[in-house]
Amino acid sequence: MRMHRIGPLFAPIGLAAFFCICEIPSISQAPVPPKTDPALVEQGRSRFAKDCASCHGADARGGSAPDLVRSVLVLHDRGGKKEGVEFPPVLKSGSHNFDYDKNQLKELSQFLTYSVNATLRSGPNTRPTNMQGGNASAGAVYFQQNCSSCHSVTGDLASYGKRFDAVNIQQRLVFPNRILGGSKKKTQVTVVKGNAAPISGTLVRIDDFDVTLAPVAGGVVTISRSPKVKVTLDDPLKGHYELLNRYTDDDIHNLTAYLETLK
Ligand code: HEC
Numbered sequence: 001m002r003m004h005r006i007g008p009l010f011a012p013i014g015l016a017a018f019f020c021i022c023e024i025p026s027i028s029q030a031p032v033p034p035k036t037d038p039a040l041v042e043q044g045r046s047r048f049a050k051d052c053a054s055c056h057g058a059d060a061r062g063g064s065a066p067d068l069v070r071s072v073l074v075l076h077d078r079g080g081k082k083e084g085v086e087f088p089p090v091l092k093s094g095s096h097n098f099d100y101d102k103n104q105l106k107e108l109s110q111f112l113t114y115s116v117n118a119t120l121r122s123g124p125n126t127r128p129t130n131m132q133g134g135n136a137s138a139g140a141v142y143f144q145q146n147c148s149s150c151h152s153v154t155g156d157l158a159s160y161g162k163r164f165d166a167v168n169i170q171q172r173l174v175f176p177n178r179i180l181g182g183s184k185k186k187t188q189v190t191v192v193k194g195n196a197a198p199i200s201g202t203l204v205r206i207d208d209f210d211v212t213l214a215p216v217a218g219g220v221v222t223i224s225r226s227p228k229v230k231v232t233l234d235d236p237l238k239g240h241y242e243l244l245n246r247y248t249d250d251d252i253h254n255l256t257a258y259l260e261t262l263k
């Protein structure tokens with residue numbers, strides 16, 4: 001699928017700043033961001049965290065997949081009615097297979113609009129500003145209690161602080177990719193259809209209608225989902241999704257500070 005990216009997104013800000021220096025500064029010169037509905041933004045944020053952040057980053061500013069805050073599609077939507085009506089073709093092709101209804105699209109659209117607004121407000125070189133102040137020793141304790149069942153700072157996370165800076169560490173620990181130890185740990189799936197023998201394998205994709213997997217025996221199988229088809233997923237990152245409901249901001253900052261010390 002084609003990538004749409006634009007560069008000069010931030011030009012208007014530079015221009016505004018320029019005028020502010022030469023003319024009498026005035027609040028009315030600040031670009032007025034399109035309004036968003038906070039309730040919809042929050043719903044969109046949860047959906048984004050679950051379905052998109054692993055590739056596009058927690059704040060939509062990019063990860064293994066493009067920065068959506070600079071996506072023309074998103075910006076176009078932001079300038080319009082902010083309902084995400086143009087999203088479906090993208091969300092059903094390339095790396096995606098999402099089939100959202102009108103309300104779900106609107107929530108995502110509102111969250112993305114909000115993210116663009118937030119980025120514009122804080123300028124082109126935005127980095128999360130709340131990175132400092134983490135307490136590494138508190139992070140070490142938290143790690144011992146919550147992470148050491150799956151990780152070791154002398155094993156898979158050894159020298160992790162050398163590989164990534166604080167911004168990356170924070171994002172990765174919240175929305176991890178499968179990069180440790182060079183091995184890709186993919187989600188396993190078992191499908192049981194009526195009385196037939198269960199089929200197990202590596203998940204290729206899943207949505208409300210179909211599940212596609214690569215069985216151990218080889219090949220790729222797509223099975224339609226129905227109440228008679230039982231699908232069991234085993235995602236090695238499940239532990240992380242559960243942590244999402246438990247982390248406080250402090251926990252995340254402390255963990256970031258701790259992982260940064262792993263040089
Ligand atoms: C498995 C990784 C992955 C996930 C999950 C994912 N994306 Fe993407 N997305 C990509 C990649 C890679 C691209 C670049 C184009 C391509 O290969 O499809 C992309 C492109 C896009 C684009 C077009 C960006 C542009 O360049 O204009 C949009 C919009 C988008 N994704 C939105 C989403 C939303 C919304 C979600 C969650 C509902 C999501 N993506 C989930 C990987 C992902």
Ligand code: HEC
Nearest residue numbers: 146147150172173176177178179180183185236237239255
């Ligand atoms: C239930 C097991 C489990 C728990 C608990 C767990 N993780 Fe992970 N974590 C994983 C798996 C699986 C991966 C992906 C490993 C791979 O790359 O093969 C991962 C990946 C990571 C990565 C690398 C992500 C990247 O993209 O660079 C970091 C950092 C990380 N975890 C930190 C933590 C921290 C901090 C905690 C505790 C707050 C934690 N994990 C708790 C299973 C777990």
